[in-house]
Amino acid sequence: MIEEQKRILKLVEDGKLTAEEAILLIEKLSNVDSGMNQAEKEAEIRTELSAKVDYEHTRQGSSFDQKATSVKNKFMDFVDSAFKKIKDMDLDFNFGDAIEVKHIFQHSNVNLTKIDLDVANGSITIIPWGEKDVRIECDAKVYKIENQVRARKAFLEDVRFSIEDGKLLFLIQQKQMKVNAKIYVPNENYENVKVRMFNGPINGENLVVQDFRAKTANGAVTVTNFVTTSMEVETANGHIKAENIESKEFEAETINGTVTVGGRFEKVDLQSFNGNITCSLAEDSCHTAYIKTTTGTIHVFVSDAYEVDGELKSNLGSFKAELPVMSIIEEKNDIVQKSLRFKANQDKGNKLYLFAETKTGSIEIKPI
Missing domain, CATH: 1.10.150 (DNA polymerase; domain 1)
Known part of the structure; x- marks a missing residue:
């Protein structure tokens, strides 16, 4: 304190x-x-x-x-x-001039099942490829160093890169160093992938993994074409964008930023304190969707394959639900609390419970 x-x-x-x-x-x-x-x-x-x-x-x-x-x-x-x-x-890297260092870490003929990445400042991009090798391309800036030789030495001393027992570990905790890392890994099925950053964005694409966790304190999280059992992404200050995701359980949370999610889920939990949330629920696999923001608006797009049991809440905002064959179960329009319970497509066999809440924004539910 x-x-x-x-x-x-x-x-x-x-x-x-x-x-x-x-x-x-x-x-x-x-x-x-x-x-x-x-x-x-x-x-x-x-x-x-x-x-x-x-x-x-x-x-x-x-x-x-x-x-x-x-x-x-x-x-x-x-x-x-x-x-x-x-x-x-x-x-702010207000330490004077920086020395640029480029370096490639490579390990051939690997058999990976786990990935653990932790970088203090910079960015992380995960790219699966058809090779059996791990290749990490680093574009670094080293501060408070006088020359190229010492900068490279400081960089190599701080980086921890290893592959042991099927686990890739890449760790850089020095905060007076900014490292943009492109991480190429074999296109395999992984048990778990953990990505952590203090300051900077996290990006990933085309990954198949049972358990995926990504967390940054200050930066966006962007993931595309993922197949997972459980997926959790979190940022304190930044946008979250997840497109074409297939996951049994998906969670996304940001304090200050928008959340945009689309894919095939069984359970989805999306939260933002200050930001809009957009969610597209494709096909008919999702049974629970929990969506909450404090100062933003909520847009939900739902496949017509669902029977929807919906509950909407807002303090100052409005509701707009345009699902087919919809009936209002209960509606309240008090001064400080508005709520709407409804059901739609009751002849469908796949039931979706949808809960959406915002304090000051509006909520809109539409068919895909």
């Missing part, structure tokens, strides 16, 4: 943060659980501030809807701006 307060005060000293912003952040940071990580603390602060504005809106009545929404949006923009300034201080 003390270190976080020092960082905030340093931003005030440098003129990057106003006194009002600093007071607000210090006050709220002192009220959240010190055991939380930074992303969890930010989410807790945003939720508390959002709840306060919602309370004021409720207390003053419906005639203040437009004004309250505007005040809330401005207030949350203010909080996001303050957090962004702290992130910029943490992630």
Whole structure:
């Protein structure tokens, strides 16, 4: 907590943060659980501030809807701006000039079942190919180093690259180094793949894996043409895009960013604090879809092969459901809480339970 307060005060000293912003952040940071990580603390602060504005809106009545929404949006923009300034201080490579280092790691004739990737700063792109080799192409920038020889030595000393017992390990934890890594792996069926980053995007395509986990603190996650049993992607600050995904269980969560997902699932759980969510449920395999955002809108596209049992909730937004053969089970339109229960396509044999909730945005359900 003390270190976080020092960082905030340093931003005030440098003129990057106003006194009002600093007071607000210090006050709220002192009220959240010190055991939380930074992303969890930010989410807790945003939720508390959002709840306060919602309370004021409720207390003053419906005639203040437009004004309250505007005040809330401005207030949350203010909080996001303050957090962004702290992130910029943490992630800005303001260490002077960087020395560029290019290097290729390669291991021939491998038999992989597991992949573990952990890079502090830069980007990760996973590319399956027809070779039996592992090839990692690194385009790095090394800071606080005077010459090319020392930069290359520092890079090679920091990187941990190994293949043991069918597991690929690629690890770079040095934060004064930015590494963009393209990772070519054999086009095989994998048991599990774990990808972690502190600052930077994660990309992957055409991967077959039982269990896939991807997490970055600051950056987008983009995955395409995946076949998995379980898939979980998470970012604190960035967009999530998952297209043509086949997974029994799929989870995606971001604090600040949009979520766009499409594919064939059995269970899907999508959440964003500040961002729109778009979900396309193809074919007839999904039985549960849970979709929630605080300040964004929700768009869901559903195959007509489903019998849909839907429940929609919003505080300030509206509902638009255009599924065929739809009947309203229950509808509430209170000042501060709107809800809609409906069923559609009841003659179909494959039942989908759909729950969608947003605090300030609208919800739209349409057929594919």
